[in-house]
Amino acid sequence: MSAEQQNLFSLFDPAPGVHKAPPATGGIVFERSHRARNYRLTLRRDGTAVAVIPARGSVREAERFVAQHTDWLARARARQARRPRGADIWTLGTHVLWRGEMTEIRQAAAGERPQVCLAADVFRVPAFDGDLRPTLEAHFARRGKIELPARTWELSAVTGVEVKQVTVRNQRSRWGSCSANGTISLNWRLVQTPDFVRDYIIYHELMHLREMNHSARFWARVEEVCPGWREAEKWIKRNGSLLGL
Ligand SMILES: [Zn+2]
Known part of the structure; x- marks a missing residue:
């Protein structure tokens, strides 16, 4: 390094x-x-x-x-x-990127324990005051650990690229990576991005298992399975900073 x-x-x-x-x-x-x-x-x-x-x-x-x-x-x-001021602290009313949309953190209907919702998703929080970010990000990471491997197996089947293992990690600097032995690692923050961006990253890593480089051959393979990849790259350039990357 x-x-x-x-x-x-x-x-x-x-x-x-x-x-x-x-x-x-x-x-x-x-x-x-x-x-x-x-x-x-x-x-x-x-x-x-x-x-x-x-x-x-x-x-x-x-x-x-x-x-x-x-x-x-x-x-x-x-x-x-x-970076916008105060963007690091999340409270009720803060808009955060969730499923590809800037979504307001709202108090969920009164229950036994405090909960907030982001669009249709409900998350338990320790209290309504204070910084909600650590709690919500932990929830996001848990969702990522469930959803992202499932989606990777689906796209692995669609493309016929064999994957040995999928890991979901807290990577500050990258969206995904893969190793020659067939392991794909994904950033849990992909649950915050639009579906087409998440899918593009997974396709990108899958194609790396065929071409371990960024050659013209590699991009041709990406184009074949994910024709919208340029849009996804643009989205990442424009919005990556919303994720703190
Ligand atoms: Zn790459």
């Missing part, structure tokens, strides 16, 4: 178990972590840039690392600025 990739991942995943922060220097907070193996720069959701110093590292070396990654930090800040 390149330094750049590592940084992109850590953008969403600040290191746990960090030590108490020394004073900020130049807008960057330096934190020492006994668990970190490498220097790492992250941008937290609150806009704080954090440079993590590994157990045997030095502040001076961390400063050098930061200096080498100022471009990355500028891009990450620009990306963060484009």
Whole structure:
């Protein structure tokens, strides 16, 4: 994994178990972590840039690392600025992407326990106040783990491409992947996208089991089974950020 990739991942995943922060220097907070193996720069959701110093590292070396990654930090800040404010917290009334539509989180009819609905789907929540996002995303992931393998088996039968195993994961940076041994991994967030986008990603991975590359032959195979793939790619480009990807 390149330094750049590592940084992109850590953008969403600040290191746990960090030590108490020394004073900020130049807008960057330096934190020492006994668990970190490498220097790492992250941008937290609150806009704080954090440079993590590994157990045997030095502040001076961390400063050098930061200096080498100022471009990355500028891009990450620009990306963060484009995100709508407060988009990270979900409450009643928030519109979230669900089944391909921006859908309002509504309080479900009074029951014994608090529940919210998104269109026709009902989800139990611990309470109506507070951030509903962690609970709802956990529900979405559970749905994904049921629905996405089922759909993959269907499309595997339709295309005649043999699949050994389907895993559904929490991938921050990709929609799907596959391995030569016939395993397809899918991002649970595909339950939030329109069906044609979900299907395209599955077809895309299925065709990779025939062509492990992005050659013209690969795209011809995709075109054959999923003629709407260009629309799906466009949708992903336009809306991927709604999913925090
Ligand atoms: Zn691909």
